[in-house]
Amino acid sequence: MTGWQLSGWHWAATALLVGGLLPALAVACRGGAGQRLLGLAAAAPVTVMALAALAVDSGQSSLLIVPLVLAVLSFTGTVMMARLLRRPTGGSGEGR
Numbered sequence: 001m002t003g004w005q006l007s008g009w010h011w012a013a014t015a016l017l018v019g020g021l022l023p024a025l026a027v028a029c030r031g032g033a034g035q036r037l038l039g040l041a042a043a044a045p046v047t048v049m050a051l052a053a054l055a056v057d058s059g060q061s062s063l064l065i066v067p068l069v070l071a072v073l074s075f076t077g078t079v080m081m082a083r084l085l086r087r088p089t090g091g092s093g094e095g096r
Contacts, residue, residue, distance in 0.1 A: 009057030013050040020046035037081050044074035 021043055028039025048067040055063035 007057050009053045013053040013057075016046050016050040016053065021050070033085055037078065037085060040081075041074075041078045044070065044078070048074070 024039050024043035024046060026039070028036050028043060030036075031039075048071045051067040051070065052064060055061075055067065
């Protein structure tokens with residue numbers, strides 16, 4: 001019985017998740033709202049790269065749609081959250 005053989009793509013994805021995602025999630029779990037948003041914004045590209053590496057390793061190009069969609073949606077979500085954080089809390093109705 002042969003064991004699992006991990007390719008370079010698996011090691012790259014593991015390095016990205018450990019070296020990039022864990023610190024980003026640590027930032028996202030503490031601090032103010034701006035710091036948490038920064039942590040989530042930093043975690044998105046790392047996750048996209050790790051998913052892309054795993055999709056390339058699998059040899060199925062159709063799996064690349066997942067990181068591509070995540071890249072677009074995470075950017076859009078970050079921009080929307082930044083706008084919500086910037087919105088004044090007063091009820092004056094300015095800017096509408």
